[in-house]
Amino acid sequence: MIKQLFLSLILVVYIAALNGQSVQSASSVISIGRNGKIASKNWAANGEKEAINIVPDYSYAGYKGGGVAIPDVPVKITLSPGKGDQTKIIQNAIDKISKLPLDKNGFRGKVLLRKGTYNINGTLSIRNEGVVLAGEGQGENGTVLKATKKSKQTLISIGGNSKISPISNTEQNIIDDFVGVGASSFSIQSAKGLKLGDTILIEKTPNAAWFKVIGMTQYGWTPTAYRIKHERIITGINGNELSLNIPVVDAIYKKYGSGIVYKANITRVVANCGVESLRLISDYASETDENHGWEAVKIGGAEHCWIRKITAQYFGQSCVTILNGASFITVEDCAMLDPKSRAVGGNRYSFNIVNGSFNLIQRCYTRSGRHDFVTGSRVAGPNVFLDCYAENGRADTGPHQRWATGILFDNVFANSIRVINAKSNGTGHGWTGAQIMLWNCEGNKLEVQIPPTAMNWNINTNSAIAESNTLFGKIINVVFNSATQQPRSLYVKQLEDRLGATAVNNVTTPEQRRGNLFNILKQWKGG
Helix, strand or coil, X not given: CHHHHHHHHHHHHHHHHHCCCCCCCHHHCEEECCCXXXXXXXXXXXXXXXXXXXXXXXXXXXXXXXXXXXXXXXXXXXXXXXCCECHHHHHHHHHHHHCCCCCCCCCCEEEEECXXXXXXXXXXXXXXXXXXXXXXXXXXXXXXXXXXXXXXXXXXXXXCCCEEEECCXXXXXXXXXXXXXXXXXXXXXXXXCCCCCCEEEEEECCXXXXXXXXXXXXXXXXXXXXXXXXXXXXXXEECCEEEECCCCCCCEEHHHCCEEEEEEEEECCEECCEEEEEEEEECCCCCCCCCCEEEEEEEECEEEEEEEEEEEXXXXXXXXXXXXXXXXXXXXXXXXXXXXXXXXXXXXXEEEECCCECEEEECCEEECCCEEEEEEECCEEEEEEEXXXXXXXXXXXEEEECCEEEEEEEEEECCEEEECECCCHHHHCCECEEEEEEECCEEEEEEEECCCCCCCEEECCEEEEEEEECCCCEXXXXXXXXXXXXXCCHHHHHHHHHHCHHHHHHHCCHHHHHCCCHHHHHXXXXX
């Protein structure tokens, strides 16, 4: 065993040396200091010389920015199962609570559905803040909502469309030559008119040179389409230097077009809403039927909300879909089981962050999905998948397309996890992500490619095949099973360092704090 381990190490180093690449290890990007906290090490982006980036702090993901326990909101209306379609009855209860005044904590109340089955031939919508829809358990003998409509149906919708309104005459150029990943401050042309607490958008303004360097011009990527917006709050102003509430997750280079900053009013539909303790099932006609329940829960234009203890079965697309304007959302203890739809492109995205920032998906399970833990196009992080398990997945987990940034896959098991240059696949998906961290993940095949001007990591993954790729060539790293990299969870450790042990206890389970959850999730299977 020792001889095999020694030979594997030699081969890894030898292959990497031949290709001018360094072998990734946790010690190359972080270490634990004498104070017991993470000490980030500077690193240079692929193709760049200056080591002036650090690993992003992903711990801001989740309800209230991480570390805050999800509240138990008081019940105001209780319903029991009835005959026929129950859509209007439940919706009327939701709407009635929506008209109640907010309490001091920002909540109106909860609709509680007693155990039993409720037929739903439409969509239940939460459209006002402070409203919670809950059942009495996600198991087969709990509260079951059955989607009966014979067309693609969203069973539960939270929020809607957010609205971004730039404030005129506030746009300023970023003047630094380089703003690194992990930076929490940078300089602009003038900070006049800005103040602490202002919401700003940091917008990259890439030029043609950047697309050429990363090799995406041939796939139709254009400067206008990739002006990706990152929402932040000003926490400090020193002359023309701004400090931010959450660090940057994608580098800004002056030579590649730089970026701008401007104030904006961002209007979201709801806040402080939740869906919990329900089993959602779809009535379907065949294994490949696509005219039935499609998304179990969809959320957009929402902040500081949660979806927990939800099991979705037979839906064609997803258990949870997170859309534009969804921020600081926690999805936990949820499951997507046995989707009924064709196992082809566009279908079966079990837990899907289509867009949105600062979202946490943890302790979730899937069975027979395709892209089970996945992000969409131009998603601006941080976002986190923590302690999740995908069984019998038909495609890969990971960022799916077009430069998602700042995503952490922390202790995720899937048949295949890939962070790649998808090139012309799909609609020209190209580089799927940057600053994507795989931390203590497991699967049959884990593949990480690193785009120029950025970085991705594959830290201590446990896989039969692990590959690292560059833009113009390929190296295969021979890896071996080893002890779990400490800390076990990067998200949990970053949260502890930032907010303390109480914050960790607020959002994790005792089992989670003791170790890996893969066996527990595999045995649970959604309840």
